[in-house]
Amino acid sequence: MGNVLVITEHMKGEFQDISFEMLGQARKLSTGGSCSALVYGSMKDRSSELGAADRVLCVGGSDDFNPETYASAALQIIQSEFPDLVLVGSTSMGIDLAPVLGVSLDLPIISYCSCIEISGDNFEFTSQLYSGKMDVKSTAPKAVAMVLAGSFSAEDGKSGGSASVENVTADFGVGRVQFKELIEPEAAEVDITQSDILVAVGRGIGGKDDIEVAQELAKNLNADLACSRPVVDAGWLPKSCQVGKSGLKVNPKVYIALGISGAPEHLEGMKDVSTIIAINTDKNAPIFDVAHYGMTGDLFDICEELEDSLS
Amino acid sequence: MQMELDKVHMKVAVLLKQVPDLAEELEVDESGKALDTEYIKFRLNEYDEHALEEAVCLKEAGQATEIVAFALDGEEVDKALFSAMAKGADKAVKLTGPEVEGSRQAAALFAETLGMDYDLIMTGVQSVDDRDGMMGPMLSSMLKVPCVSVVTRVEGKESSVTVHKEYFGGLMAAFDVQLPAVLGIQAARQTPRYAPVSKVRQIQQSAIIEEKSASGVSGSATSKVTTMAPPTKTGGAKILGSVDELMELLKKKGVA
Numbered sequence A: 001m002g003n004v005l006v007i008t009e010h011m012k013g014e015f016q017d018i019s020f021e022m023l024g025q026a027r028k029l030s031t032g033g034s035c036s037a038l039v040y041g042s043m044k045d046r047s048s049e050l051g052a053a054d055r056v057l058c059v060g061g062s063d064d065f066n067p068e069t070y071a072s073a074a075l076q077i078i079q080s081e082f083p084d085l086v087l088v089g090s091t092s093m094g095i096d097l098a099p100v101l102g103v104s105l106d107l108p109i110i111s112y113c114s115c116i117e118i119s120g121d122n123f124e125f126t127s128q129l130y131s132g133k134m135d136v137k138s139t140a141p142k143a144v145a146m147v148l149a150g151s152f153s154a155e156d157g158k159s160g161g162s163a164s165v166e167n168v169t170a171d172f173g174v175g176r177v178q179f180k181e182l183i184e185p186e187a188a189e190v191d192i193t194q195s196d197i198l199v200a201v202g203r204g205i206g207g208k209d210d211i212e213v214a215q216e217l218a219k220n221l222n223a224d225l226a227c228s229r230p231v232v233d234a235g236w237l238p239k240s241c242q243v244g245k246s247g248l249k250v251n252p253k254v255y256i257a258l259g260i261s262g263a264p265e266h267l268e269g270m271k272d273v274s275t276i277i278a279i280n281t282d283k284n285a286p287i288f289d290v291a292h293y294g295m296t297g298d299l300f301d302i303c304e305e306l307e308d309s310l311s
Numbered sequence B: 001m002q003m004e005l006d007k008v009h010m011k012v013a014v015l016l017k018q019v020p021d022l023a024e025e026l027e028v029d030e031s032g033k034a035l036d037t038e039y040i041k042f043r044l045n046e047y048d049e050h051a052l053e054e055a056v057c058l059k060e061a062g063q064a065t066e067i068v069a070f071a072l073d074g075e076e077v078d079k080a081l082f083s084a085m086a087k088g089a090d091k092a093v094k095l096t097g098p099e100v101e102g103s104r105q106a107a108a109l110f111a112e113t114l115g116m117d118y119d120l121i122m123t124g125v126q127s128v129d130d131r132d133g134m135m136g137p138m139l140s141s142m143l144k145v146p147c148v149s150v151v152t153r154v155e156g157k158e159s160s161v162t163v164h165k166e167y168f169g170g171l172m173a174a175f176d177v178q179l180p181a182v183l184g185i186q187a188a189r190q191t192p193r194y195a196p197v198s199k200v201r202q203i204q205q206s207a208i209i210e211e212k213s214a215s216g217v218s219g220s221a222t223s224k225v226t227t228m229a230p231p232t233k234t235g236g237a238k239i240l241g242s243v244d245e246l247m248e249l250l251k252k253k254g255v256a
Ligand SMILES: Cc1cc2nc3c(=O)[nH]c(=O)nc-3n(C[C@H](O)[C@H](O)[C@H](O)COP(=O)(O)OP(=O)(O)OC[C@H]3O[C@@H](n4cnc5c(N)ncnc54)[C@H](O)[C@@H]3O)c2cc1C
Pocket: A092, A131, A201, A202, A203, A204, A205, A227, A228, A229, A230, A231, A242, A243, A244, A245, A246, A247, A248, A258, A259, A260, A261, A262, A263, A264, A265, A266, A269, A279, A280, A281, A282, A285, A297, A298, A299, A300, B125, B126, B150, B186
């Protein structure tokens, strides 16, 4: 429909998958216009990986993400390029950029986008609200959209265009935010990205003492223990067990989710697992949409009965 | 007086918002575009709860002098504000005025009300219903002050804060942010404290919620909502009727 600009994301010299996912979709949406990718710092040297782009705009700057400098540079590029649609990841970095760009440019901001299509003279967006319990469709002719990871194919972003690589200059803000350092995660006892079978617990487990129930089940199934974010925030399990957007992406053969609702941020880390079994009291929990098998009921009752059958 | 020198004089505003409790069944209203809010329960946005906790921790560490909790008028807001005071906020302010739709208009109201009166504004990183952007960075952009989101740790200095921002897989970055600033909090340094009902009741009797009226929201750019509906089932799970069936499945998959 017009010109689409993707703000790419990278970490430690690699483009994040979300960059390719957005780019592939941008290419489809930019019929009649051009599909551009904005890259920062030395990622310019990796521009050729952005195969779906017609243009790669290199702004330079530091490789280390900085909310102030990255937003400031993107803002200027958008002001000189006038894209119809700006795609930003619904990610930790994207949360610092998209709302700032939308307000500064007086463009609508569309959060939690899982689908973007063309509808007449407008783009039509699907936002996953209420932790994935409702889909809201909205339309706008121009917007800044925050794209949920895993919504589009990353492969589509790697080919199809023949990008011209252009250097563009931008101002990087006034230095009110200073990047200091990256802080690496603590070493994990178990690397859940390597596990064959995972028993994952969510807030439905209720309390720290009840984790034992899941631990027992995991032991009997020769599985490792994983969890959703609130379980980590509550201090019931270590960060290294966390699956999802701000945790780890896992790919065991079997993933058993106990008392996990299936928020988009959790699904990001496990939805490609080939066998997902969900146990939840709420029959409408979004986890049942991505699970292959489900049981509605109390996880404690089910675990107890399961233990009996196992022994 | 000597002690006072070590103290950081930081005035903190914490923005709170009530959101539908997702444990409830959600239904779409007659318009087909919005949630039917008549029968649902509301609760404090969980990330706002973390923002408040981190603010109270800052004060306890002598790195903040005053915490003011703000909320827009709405469902069960008084309860949230009294409970914020019970947890450690020094004051609570309720914004009355025009009805707002969405986070972006709410951000505009907060921008008008808060202005440059606070050194630090803390709020939850996101909420389950902010369809049109996240409060923290939108507000910062309106106030033209810096913002860092997805923050899990804040340390106050005299004219700046050092924050940890979380990326993924436990990877984080540390930033120094000049004040005044806005922070979108993901998680406090510790589990948010619980305010006992008795304490909330006591506060309710002794403290008052200040009311401030905000004049209005000019039309900000927004997309047009066409429909709201529960997601269409894409295949979905095969529902197992009994633990025996589950056992059989686990055996078939080579797990049990
Ligand atoms: C920037 C950002 C990053 C995030 N990153 C992540 C991430 O990496 N990983 C992640 O998981 N989340 C992440 N989140 C949080 C995410 O949005 C959800 O809040 C979280 O996934 C919810 O976890 P949950 O399903 O365990 O809890 P809830 O959503 O509270 O669900 C609990 C479920 O348990 C069920 N239940 C309750 N009792 C029982 C019982 N007795 N038996 C069976 N079922 C029961 C309930 O029906 C409910 O479905 C992130 C959020 C943000 C803002």
